[in-house]
Amino acid sequence: MEYKDVLDTMTGEYNNLTKSGRKAADYIFAHRVEAQYMSITALAEECGVAEATISRFCRTLGFSGYNDFKLALAKASGAPAADDEVGIYGKVLPEDSITDMCKKLYATNVAAIGQTLAQIDEENVGRAVKYLSAAQRVYCFGQGGSLVIAMEAWARFITAAPQFQCIEDSHMQAMAAALSTPDDVILFFSYSGATKDMLDVLRPARRRGAKIILVTHFAKSPAAAMANVTLLCGSKEGPLQSGSVAAKMGLLFIIDVLFNEYCRTNPALTEANREATAGAISAKLL
Template sequence: MLDRIKASLPSLAPAEQRVGRLVLQDPRSFASLPVSELAERAHVSKPTVVRFCRSMGYDGLSDFKLKLAGTVSEGVPFIHRSVDADDKTGDVLVKVVDNTVAAFLKYRNDASSHAIERAVDALMASWKARGRIEFYGAGNSGIVAHDAQHKFFRLGINAVAYSDGHMQVMGASLLSAGDCLVIVSNSGRTRDLMDAADIARKHGATVITITTSGSPMAQVGHIHLAADHPEGYDRYSPMTSRLLHLMVIDILATCLALRIGSTRLQPLLREMKNNLRSKRYA
């Protein structure tokens, strides 16, 4: 939040710039002082203080001070603001970015490194055993599953992704001990994914779930990677949840790549890059 204020200063009117500098100088005091004192310290009028807050994308001074207090006290922006029908483009930009950044920072602070370590151990064991690593998801989570397959495929890993329920059930039926199934689900309640998890477990595969805590899906896997966020799973177009799931996949892929080692991966990636050069314009 403070970084955004600093970056926005040049585009503000001179009077609003003085309010912005006052925020950056002492954000804790700004969050607690009345508007009359803030206006006096910044040498501006009271409406200018309110106008500055709205220029930064907030509903007014109270809304701005609430978010500012959360930022300076916890180190994580306390922001979850829905987009309103009458929002301007700048408002939408600020709200979507702030919601996403807040979710990422919250995940950084709340994520269990132990659970991630266990998941990487399981994936590494499947790679060593030349087993299968499969990614399942439905809807938006199906897109994440296919992105995961692409990332792991580039590491020379035998990975596939299915977003069709029938293919997931058939694929899970072919898994066995030494294989790994990673299920991505925003709601954690999709019936096809639950069925596939049960089948994979029955056949001895290790099941990793990336979903919200407290959901049925969180209970059916061997390893649960919590992906909690303030966005309801019944929203028509999930945004933050999809990006959060993609980030978890990136963490797993990066950790696994480090385990495999650059000695193995660098020649493979170098050859892949060279072979793709003919596909691009010079």
């Protein structure tokens, strides 16, 4: 199916949809921009239907699944697919000067951090740091662009705490989760909170009793349902913006919050470890 036809297809198939399917279509017609940024769980709740209904709705329209449908919606006429418009600057345009482009990107990234700050929950941060402090091992996991963030979390924490590890391969992540214990913590980064590889890791970790700290944009997602603590990042990211820097800014801010609170909670240990790691690196400097 051509992506540009999705709205016309919804109109043409409307009378053939089930009652629940028409509820989904009605909501999407009225909120097609917002729907681009929703997880399947969030959309189902807004429509007042089951997630399975959304999946059937997408297949009825000829799509392989929900993500394929969201991509089509983003590309459809009347559904903006450019970067978020932020403040007085708006989206980046071909005719912009480099200075104008820089101002717009700056505004977008600052807004992402501001949105993340507004969603910081002190109780959840405290619980997360409590789990991290008590853990025998902390696995920093993610996939795709989120793996880069997981590696950044590991790189930040390894300066102060030796129990932090990062495994890049998704198969190895699943195996580590399958052997995890109640003394372990999975620190998982996933903007959507709804990927198959992620669930392949979190399900065995949950069965083994490991604590799960999820950093995501969506409070209502399959991963959030399995997490012991969920920390929310700001910045809307559409299906055509996967891996956007603005979304990463929000995730990096949360890493910094967790790291600094971890150091405040364990001052003697982290100070000694940071001095040791700094000394090890100083010898490598010219």
